[in-house]
Structure formats: C-alpha cells, structure tokens
Amino acid sequence: MKIFEFLKKNYKLYLINSVLAVLIYYTSKIYDLTNHATSCVHVLLTPLDKLVPFIPQFIIIYNSLEPIIYITLFFFFLFHPRIFTPLAISFISLFLVSNFVYVVFQTYVPRPNITYGANYFVNQVVKLYSSDNPYNCFPSLHCGTAALVSSVWFVKKKYRIIAYLISIWAILIILSTQFLKQHVIADIIGAPLAIGIFLIFYNVFNLEQEY
Template sequence: MLVTALFLLLLVSYALINRYNSTAGRDLAVLKWGVDDLTPFCPYMIYFYVSWYLQLALLAWHIWCNPTAKATHHFKLMVGISSLGMALAQVIFIVYPTWCSRENVDLSGVDPLTVLIFNRLHSADAPTNCWPSSHVLISALFAFYYTYYLVSTRLYGRGKTVVLCVLVWIWSIGIWLSTVFIKQHFWPDVVGGLVIAGLVILFERLYQCRRSRRI
C-alpha cells in the first residue's frame, strides 16, 4: 500500500513539475538529434501511446487473479523500482528542464476520435518534462518485470509464456516508438528513458544479490 501511494504521489508531482516548467518562464532546453527531423508524424501511433496506461492495470489484474505472496512481491517490486526511476527522472526535470516542439503535429484529415485524443493529451500534458521520457522509462520497467513475473511464477506452459513475453516486449517497444512518431518526444528522450530504466534495474539486481549473500 505504501509503495503504491508513493507511486501515485510521484504521478501528481510529475504533473506539478510539468505545469511549473511550462508556465514559470524558465529557459527550456531542446534536446534533439538530426534523425528527429527525419522522423515522420504518424497520428495513429497515439493508440500505442495511450495504451501505456493499461500496462500497470494489466499487472494489477494478474495479481488480482493470482493473489499469491509471490505475485504481490512482483507487483511491489515493479511499482517500487518504477517509483525510484520516476524520482530520478523528476530530479532531472527540475535541474535540466527540456521542451519538445509540436509544430509538426498536423491533424488535418485525421478522424475525429484520434483528434479528440490528441487534444486531450495536449491539454493535459504540456510539452515539457521531455528528457528522459517517463513513458519509455515506465514501459521498459513494465516489460522487464512483467516478463520476469511470467517466467518466475510459471503460471502458464513454456510455449504460452514465450508468446506472452514476446507480445509484452512488442507492445512496450511500440509505446517507445510512439513517443517520437506523435511528436511528443525526441529520440534522446527515448534513449534517456531506457538508460534510467537500465540503471534502476541494475541497482535492484545488485541489491538483491548482496541481500541473498548476507542471508
């Protein structure tokens, strides 16, 4: 419960930092590469982007269906590590605020539902807090720990587990790509999110190894 409350608190602090960086008149850096200008705008990738919100819900659903101590441990582990990653990212948002231009977002000829989703996204999330990408960070941690959960708990047969793990990684990679194809982020933001995810995973693995040696 405490870990979940911390995660929710960090979601609120993300929104507050986002609003502050977009309204306080701060100097915002633009961190981009040449490949960003070559990356096309693909409006329908927005559906991959918003599916990010389903990932934690999916993990929680699995634990609801399998309320074992091991399943609960995996959920707390992922939420705890995600909280650590988000905390690190938010320190960066404050110290090194970045901004992403939306000038290439052209919704002419796009269906009304997709336009509505874009409008809601843009009104709720100002184009700051870009580097590293929280979307990429949390999605990468979800893919790692959810597949770790599937393999270690052995809920399904080997073949089904492999298929599910592949699908989870395809889903997460689609989310990473969506951040740049809908012009919500630049490529350095994606790399930054993956680096932070890798660092917190490494920290957790080293901690678990040292803990097991002491026991």
C-alpha cells in the first residue's frame, strides 16, 4: 500500500526522470562521435606518467564501471526520484562539457605495444584498446562518472557505509585508468570536475533536505 502511495505521490518525477534517463543514454553516445583525431591533437604525457607501471590486472576494476553506474542509476531512479533528478542532470552536464572539450582540445594517450595471447588480463586490455580509440582523454569520463556515482551515495546518511565503499571503488577506477595506460595523470581532472558539477545541482535542488 505504501509503495503505491509513494508511486502516486512521485509519478510526475518518474515521468521527468524517464526523459532524463533517455538523455543520459544519448548524451553518453556523443563520445563515439568525438573519439577520433582532429587537426590538432595534444599529448599531455609527462615524465611522471612514464613512471606509472602497466598493470593489466586492473582491467577487472576498469570494466566494473558500467555495471556500478547502472545499478546506482536504477536504485536512485526507483527509490529516490528526487535525488535521481540532479544526479541525471549532473551526468548529462558532465557528458556535454567533456565532449565539448574533446572537440576543441582533443588529446591522445600513447599506449603500450601489447599483443593478444599473453594471458587473460592482457587479452582483455587488447580488447579494450581495439574498442576504444586513444582519444577523448582529457577530462577522463571514467574518472568523472565514477566520482559522480560515489558522490550521490553520500546524500543520504543511511547509505554512508555504501558511500565509503563506493568511494574506495572510485579511487580504484581512477588508478585503473593510469595502470592500463588509458589516461595520463592530467586526465584525472574529470573526477573533481564531476564532483563540482554534482555539488552545483546538489545546492540547486536543495538535497540537504534528503540527508
């Protein structure tokens, strides 16, 4: 009975959020259109980046991003529609801002020369490299979306333990972008960018009341 009352009370939000969910999907696909070389490509590799080792085992962490994003979005869409709205707008904003940067300031990350057949982890990295061009690196959407996912769990006090666990996971995601040579250190700016975007909409939608 309470479930039906909750759904009835929030049906307008569910309608709005359904539209936002569709927009998340389509704005995320802009990445595929911009992930190529332009007339001016920048390489942000530094001597410090060259010291970062290649650790193919981090592919497991790296590939966990999408499932965790989907679980988080579905959870807040279903149970906390008022929180989902600013979260969705944050995702859309992050995709739009990042892809704008990719268009006006395209970057390239040199990758290690690896071949298929060495072991399971290397094979998975080879598959990653073949499916994702080495462009659209600054800011890193892997870092940004992981930071968004971890941020939203802090809104509700009762999810604080989950929030800390997801934060550890987000840090590992960021590390995975480095150890897999998908990004350079400068690209990590995607994480604070995403947190900043979320904080803006956190205040706009007055999510303090959800604490």
